[in-house]
Amino acid sequence: KWATPPNVVPEFKEVRTLPKNEKAFVLIFFSNPKVSTEGRADVGCDIRITxxxxxxxxxxxxxxxxxxxxxxxxxxxxxxxxxxxxxxxxADPAGKWTVSVTLKDRLRGTELPLKTSFMLQ
Structure with a gap:
């Protein structure tokens, strides 16, 4: 899905409810980071699941x-x-799980906090 030309938008299924013993993935997307004079970007992130x-x-x-x-x-x-x-x-508790990500454009010196959640059943 991901190896597509720039004019093709891949589709991903958003998970709002996840049964126990099924797998889901947290995907972190970004765009337009500052690029150095050498053409390189430096993007970091903090990731927390609660x-x-x-x-x-x-x-x-x-x-x-x-x-x-x-x-x-x-x-x-x-x-x-x-x-x-x-x-x-x-053994994991059922209920609302939260995923928090802070994207950090280290060259630009900016941070973007992101948050989503899903229900584990």
Whole structure:
């Protein structure tokens, strides 16, 4: 799905409800980071997953989301390096799980907080 020409938009199914023992993926997209004079970008991210009971099974800080040059225009839509798989196991609490991502354009010095959630059944 992802290896498409810039004029083709891939389609992804958004998960709002996830049964236990089924897998879903957190995909982080970005576009238009500042590019250095060498044509390279430096995008980091903080990733946190919070369970309905307040538990935090994932809390990664300053993860590399993208570093390097682009094959296409920086204004195209890109998929970041971390792709997180999630499987709700039998012992995991049912309810609302929250995924928070802060994208950090390190060259531009800006941050973009993003948040989504899904219900684990």
């Amino acid at each position: 369970g309905p009971d307040g538990s935090i099974p994932m809390d990664q800080r300053d993860t590399v989301c993208y570093q390097g040059a682009f094959k296409g225009a920086p204004t195209n839509l890109y998929l970041s390096a971390p792709v997180i798989g999630f499987v709700g196991e039998a």
